[in-house]
Amino acid sequence: MQIMVAMKMQINGKAAGACGGECFEVKNPATGELIEQVPKGTEEDVSLAVDAAVSAFEGWASTSPQQRGMVFYRAAGLVRQRKEELAALLTQEQGKTLSEARNELEGFAHVLEYYCGLTGSLRGDFVPVPGNGYAFTVKKPLGVCAAIIPWNMPALIMGWKIAPALISGNTFVLKPASNTPLTNLTLASILNEAGLPAGVLNVVTGPGETTGESLVRNSNVRKISFTGESKTGKRVAELAASGMKRVALELGGSDPMIVCDDADIESAVAGAVRGRFYNCGQTCTAVKRLYVFESVAEEFTRKLEAGVKKLKVGNGLDKTTDMGPLSNRRQLEFIKELVVEVKEKDEGKIITGGKVPAFKGSDKGYFFEPTLVSDVSGDSRLLKEEVFGPLLPIVTVKNLEEAIGEANRSIYGLGASIWTKNLDRIRAGCEQLNAGIIWVNQHLKVAPEVPFGGVKESGFGRENGPDILSEYLETRTIMVKTP
Template identity: 60%
Template sequence: MQMLIDGDWTDAESGETIAVENPATGTVFDTVPLGDAGDLGRAVDAATGAFDAWSHRSLRDRGRVLFTGAEEVRRRNGELAALLTAEQGKPYREALDEINGFANTLEYYGSLSASLRGDYAKLPGYGHALVAKVPLGVCGAIIPWNMPALIMGWKIGPALAAGNTMVLKPASTAPLTCLTLAGILGGAGLPGGVLNLVTGSGETVGRAIARHPAIRKVSFTGEVETGKQVMADAAPAMKRVTLELGGSDPMIVCADADLAEAVEGAVRGRFYNCGQTCTAVKRLFVFEEIADRFTEMLTERVGSITVGDGMQKGVTMGPLNNRTVLDRIAAQVAQVRERDEGSVLTGGDMPEGQAFEGGYYYAPTVVSGVPDDSVLLTEEVFGPVLPVVAVGSLEEALAYANRTRFGLGASVWTKNIGDITQACEGLRAGMVWVNQHLRIPPEVPFGGVNESGLYRENGYDALENYLERKTVLIRP
């Protein structure tokens, strides 16, 4: 598949390509161009040329294009979900949810676009004060491989609705669905040059996006250290930067929680997308009086997860996306064993058998008795491994939960309104769930505190981040 610049499908100027693997088998099934800074420059030129006409289209007209695109995505959601499973690895059912989530996001910003307006005040001695909200210009986006379609929607929805044009770099291991979605939007009436996709490495294309002087805003989702580099690269041109980075989300289960619901919440919150979600449950804190029973129920439920190729019927967890992530997860669990940092209750290794040969599989894993300094509690574990820690009180749970450099999401499971209030006030996170975890509707702002990022995706907040204020004083 080729990349998309100025409405046309094109190869990289170098002629080089990147192989795209199916993580279920480790086999190559497609290639995309290995773009470079020169290709990125062509895309920026196209976006610059398209900006004036797109930004002057009526708000309603821009929203109509997003609605039409969303409608076509829904019509083709089965085909798109199969493609997403093939390149990313997640089960087909999860891929279908993600594609529909992309459409939801476009529809939300399509509905919001017509409500954009500035402010007015009559100021004695000065005249009439108008504050217009105008688009920034050309914006850049760098997205990861774990939720490529959904996160693409989070970035292009508000940017395009606000009247900006965009250059986007999809992840090298999962670019195909994003390219296909961009093509669908073009067919739905999005003019050439408004949305351009350049494939390539983060070191070349990603850094070129952050550094290019004509790009006025960069939105990045990915690892913390890379996010810091993006911010540094963007600083000389005083670009706006939105960073949605890593997380180590705590889940607190109080003594009065519905255990069955909490177990299901932990399983979905941790093992959805093979644990490759920034806001996945990554640290589980359970009150001591229910810890044994909860852990027993959890271990039994995790043992029932069916691992395999995401296109196979009955599979509830697919492979990890790539060899690097698999090796990292295996090393983290090996460290736990080598240092005797806990007990592996289930999983803890790569599954064996002909069905798993060549793929990047890791068994869903539960570990108990983890000490405070274990890598499972101190670093982000981006895969299907869940540590369980018994705590004596909500105060102890909150202290554990906040003992991290991250602050993306967190959840508390209880029926006690006092405990809910204490937890919601005490958890240092950008998003707190009560008796649920992981769900992020497009209508609410999402992002983190501390090293989990800057500013917010989704909601009206994201739309505002793609607009500039221009003050006009009129003296009659």
């Protein structure tokens, strides 16, 4: 049995768009139009999904890594063949532009191909033991693994979660975000079409408090990988601890970007525009705090403002759009609230943006102008909380020491970047910035070839890279004494 589905298949065992029980609506955040209805999963649905994964485990674990890799290889090819239709679906349910959706789907395909190439790395070691013969180790998959993923990058994060687990021989249950399940369901069906056996990958739709908690509590789930806000991540860790499950948490971030006085200003401006406003600012590793040396602050801010003003806000399906809407009303109201607070408390100066854009149909979606705020007070929530949206605070600093100090004041530690040509400053930034990933003269890019994750309130555990395979395998040691 397989609990999963794409729109043309079934979801939680129920026909998509014709829910027999409770449903939730998936709407286009640019227009408010209904795209699809999907069932609200129950604890029973989760149990059925996990049972399906348990039943499929032995057969999948005994399949050679090379055969598993070929499924990924075929699936990556199918994703690329259907990229345009998949991109349109992703844009409609999430809001991002078509170009951003295409990039994300390319990223998903690349993740599959990367782990396909690591199948030869699934091996143990041989260890001579003086006086006792020898020992060797073998790697065994954990069993059923699971993930709870967010709505901002549903395709890419799905790839990060399922690929290392499945290539290692585990089976999987995925819970997508309630407002962006359709691309995940379609990608799962493509994997099945590519040869993934029934029950190996199962998708259960539904609210976190029901399906998410049931998934974490289920005794047959041996590892949980969660990406989302810190408060929910702590709850996941708490529930998983009682079952001695492995846990990986990629939580909130408030990434600082430091621009030194010797930086390439043009490149840094372009990096800030893309790093903050890509995906309407709804990226875990987006530039969320900007620290600029005061000697170049005026020039940098002027050029940044000019770059931001060039961004066209609109429906992501419009090929001329540079930035789509926020993904849901909750995010829109949060950004509005922050702007009002800045004004009422005199916590900064709004340079550009700060309101809902005025164009035909903008009142039907969750649109907000790309916004810059200068002279931001150190007590502002813009510098303390994770701001998921198109709002960028700018702070001037005297030197690198002050910039690093301010950058490290955050409770988060996901990513950070430093822009300079000076090797000593680069070394200082890489050594002293307290973050899981540090970029030099770039920001935002996260490749599957390298480990990714945070420190402090940004969580623990890592995604990606070859070492992640060990997180989905158990080491079994075998001691052999020669006669």
